[in-house]
Amino acid sequence: MTDAINTILKKSSLSVTPGRSAILQLFHQSDGALTHAVIEEKTGDQFDRVTIYRTLQVFVEKGLIHTIPSPDNSILYALCKEDCSEGHHHDNHIHFICDKCNTTYCLDHITTPYIALPNGFKTNQTDVLIKGLCAQCNL
């Protein structure tokens, strides 16, 4: 399993280090999005804050993860499941944040809708963020 993770790193021409392996594995193990703080905690504080910041940055640049605009003003990161590559993200799916358990899901199969804008406005990117109750919390 760690081998698969390291293969991904090498495919993105990133050197394999304990920090990068652990963080990428963490993303593959969790179904929701992660914040810097959660990553720091779940890796048992073995890595420096700065290392985690830089790892997340490089993962975004390489198209391994993408950021999610959140209402509570802390950056969320999630795996790119589509064919994103270096400098080219294609994450046009919507995001869902559960009000109860606070998990953020990438709803990969629901694409962002087309929205007509007033005259003169040009759309580059559409982000949809839905808050509510997830399937687990809505029982």
Place this chain on the structure above:
Amino acid sequence: MTDAINTILKKSSLSVTPGRSAILQLFHQSDGALTHAVIEEKTGDQFDRVTIYRTLQVFVEKGLIHTIPSPDNSILYALCKEDCSEGHHHDNHIHFICDKCNTTYCLDHITTPYIALPNGFKTNQTDVLIKGLCAQCNL
């Protein structure tokens, strides 16, 4: 004009102070959304940072302004043009951020679309954020 502003404050049962008047007037004068930093600058640094934070908080609580989730991780505030009141916001419009001039617009007449979610998921609130070029910058 300052009278109109103060009337709004009194209607929300807020005491009228120089800071609140100035900040609320600033919102009524600008067509886009404002950040804490911009407010601090545009009021000529006459008010303490903390006062501005607390003023924005109380304006949100009273339904005078609403926050906008932004991708660059700084809270944006904009006037509520609808019938929002204390503890009850009804801002179901979409937001637009210009990539060039960085202005954030409330597109009040464009309501958020209905989006079908997977089984079990329940929508409480939908936020749509579109990035692109505004009418001024798209010439």
Place this chain on the structure above:
DNA sequence: ACTGTAATGCAACTATGTTGCAAAATTTAT
């Protein structure tokens, strides 16, 4: 004008994120 209440300013603190640089680890070449 007086008085009770609410808002302000200041200081201190927490949280989040960035940058420079030397030491350590990884990769590549020998």
Place this chain on the structure above:
DNA sequence: ATAAATTTTGCAACATAGTTGCATTACAGT
């Protein structure tokens, strides 16, 4: 396998954003 070249890491220092407690000041109702 060893060594050189390149990257990555950790530390310190810094920057920005936001919060809290408390004494002082301003406001609103009488």
